[in-house]
Amino acid sequence: MLKTHAEVKEAISSGKTVLSILEDYLKTIESNKELNIFLEVFDESAKRQAETVDQKLKAGTAGKLAGMVVGIKDNLAYKNHKVSASSRILEGFESLYTATAVQRLIDEDAIIIGRLNCDEFAMGSSNENSAFGTAKNPLNPKRVPGGSSGGSAAAVAGGMCTASLGSDTGGSIRQPASFTGTFGLKPTYGRISRYGLIAYASSFDQIGPFANSIEDMALLLEVMAGKDKMDGTSSSEEVKKYSQFKAGKPFKIAVIDEALTMDGLDKEIKSRFIKFEGQLKEAGHTVEHVSFPYLDYIVPTYYVLTTAEASSNLSRFDGVHYGYRRQGATGVDETYKKSRSEGFGPEVKRRIMAGTFVLSHGYYDAYYTKGQKVRRVLQDRTEEIFKDYDVILLPTTPTTAFEMDAMSDPISMYLQDIYTVHANLTGHPAVSVPFGTHSNGMPFGLQVMGKNFEEKAVLSFIKDIESLLK
Numbered sequence: 216m217l218k219t220h221a222e223v224k225e226a227i228s229s230g231k232t233v234l235s236i237l238e239d240y241l242k243t244i245e246s247n248k249e250l251n252i253f254l255e256v257f258d259e260s261a262k263r264q265a266e267t268v269d270q271k272l273k274a275g276t277a278g279k280l281a282g283m284v285v286g287i288k289d290n291l292a293y294k295n296h297k298v299s300a301s302s303r304i305l306e307g308f309e310s311l312y313t314a315t316a317v318q319r320l321i322d323e324d325a326i327i328i329g330r331l332n333c334d335e336f337a338m339g340s341s342n343e344n345s346a347f348g349t350a351k352n353p354l355n356p357k358r359v360p361g362g363s364s365g366g367s368a369a370a371v372a373g374g375m376c377t378a379s380l381g382s383d384t385g386g387s388i389r390q391p392a393s394f395t396g397t398f399g400l401k402p403t404y405g406r407i408s409r410y411g412l413i414a415y416a417s418s419f420d421q422i423g424p425f426a427n428s429i430e431d432m433a434l435l436l437e438v439m440a441g442k443d444k445m446d447g448t449s450s451s452e453e454v455k456k457y458s459q460f461k462a463g464k465p466f467k468i469a470v471i472d473e474a475l476t477m478d479g480l481d482k483e484i485k486s487r488f489i490k491f492e493g494q495l496k497e498a499g500h501t502v503e504h505v506s507f508p509y510l511d512y513i514v515p516t517y518y519v520l521t522t523a524e525a526s527s528n529l530s531r532f533d534g535v536h537y538g539y540r541r542q543g544a545t546g547v548d549e550t551y552k553k554s555r556s557e558g559f560g561p562e563v564k565r566r567i568m569a570g571t572f573v574l575s576h577g578y579y580d581a582y583y584t585k586g587q588k589v590r591r592v593l594q595d596r597t598e599e600i601f602k603d604y605d606v607i608l609l610p611t612t613p614t615t616a617f618e619m620d621a622m623s624d625p626i627s628m629y630l631q632d633i634y635t636v637h638a639n640l641t642g643h644p645a646v647s648v649p650f651g652t653h654s655n656g657m658p659f660g661l662q663v664m665g666k667n668f669e670e671k672a673v674l675s676f677i678k679d680i681e682s683l684l685k
Contacts, residue, residue: 283377288364368391382412400670429681518629
């Protein structure tokens with residue numbers, strides 16, 4: 216199976232058509248149906264796209280993603296196709312427009328193959344919160360693929376598409392990338408337009424790619440990034456040629472001390488990380504430990520602020536405007552109550568309730584206002600570190616992918632995001648790259664955080680240390 220865009224291009228130059236490449240992916244999806252990775256395969260529209268791209272290739276007018284087959288997380292709008300955020304409340308809803316990030320891929324002749332399973336409304340770290348069943352990890356179907364973009368990571372790891380799109384609110388791209396041995400990128404906040412992304416927490420959400428190579432990840436970012444008049448929070452910062460890596464120079468690397476001394480960090484992940492520090496030094500880079508004494512505050516702050524935003528964002532799913540409506544409910548109050556209580560799953564309800572409490576009279580200052588102040592402290596300390604260093608290195612996850620139903624306690628699940636929420640709270644770009652294989656046979660990732668809008672430096676650094684990572 217073709218794993219990268221380079222392999223796709225090679226197959227095309229050897230005489231394969233885009234349609235035949237697409238059909239190979241469709242067969243792989245069909246033979247792995249039991250993994251529950253795709254909620255829907257867009258075979259008809261994808262075949263039409265593939266035929267069009269084949270004609271463009273013959274005419275010499277094809278875009279830079281010609282032949283790349285991409286799956287999209289089920290919270291991204293794609294005109295005339297269903298989108299549900301893996302929730303009963305949006306079951307059967309068909310999108311009236313296409314998300315900017317998706318449209319930019321289509322404009323460069325990528326093929327959209329289907330929508331991918333995820334945690335409901337992107338709330339979760341295991342894909343076990345989907346209303347349509349858990350997606351399974353193709354590397355070991357007894358284990359979760361991570362979340363919330365579990366299906367997106369699993370589809371790329373399982374060779375069901377060349378690349379995929381996810382969204383990352385607190386690690387929802389990077390954590391599943393770590394659990395599936397793929398590359399996952401959360402760009403700087405505002406780097407990619409959020410127009411067409413079903414919102415969870417608007418000041419945290421970012422769309423980003425999953426891929427099997429650093430080159431594909433950089434190319435996808437290059438195509439999707441940039442100002443969009445439909446999203447006022449998208450940045451007009453110049454879009455660099457991310458796919459043209461800058462030749463290596465010695466980097467100054469910060470390692471957060473508290474991240475390595477934290478209880479719960481797997482011993483094998485820790486020892487691989489410490490060994491890697493030595494390899495980086497031998498390669499001529501400067502590696503120094505720095506203190507970030509706020510690690511214990513990161514997850515609570517994240518959950519105070521994101522649940523508040525979720526409570527506000529999800530109020531539109533009321534059983535009146537669109538989506539699921541409880542039949543037979545009488546009056547507005549009963550329609551709201553019954554539609555929402557039946558349409559939303561337990562984790563979404565838990566977070567809406569928490570967020571409504573955080574925003575309620577008498578608690579707003581104690582929780583929400585204080586959370587915003589802590590967020591500023593976190594941003595300031597992170598910017599301080601970046602004055603002296605080019606990148607920050609962390610493990611992506613404290614463990615490898617865990618078994619299904621292994622975490623019944625919500626707090627234990629929330630702590631899965633301990634290393635990833637930092638970049639969402641501060642807005643910085645962060646990438647998870649495959650870093651090693653545990654004795655349990657499962658992969659784990661290394662996380663590289665960079666300065667705002669310095670994705671090119673981060674990607675160039677990863678390219679530079681590629682041989683060390685392998």
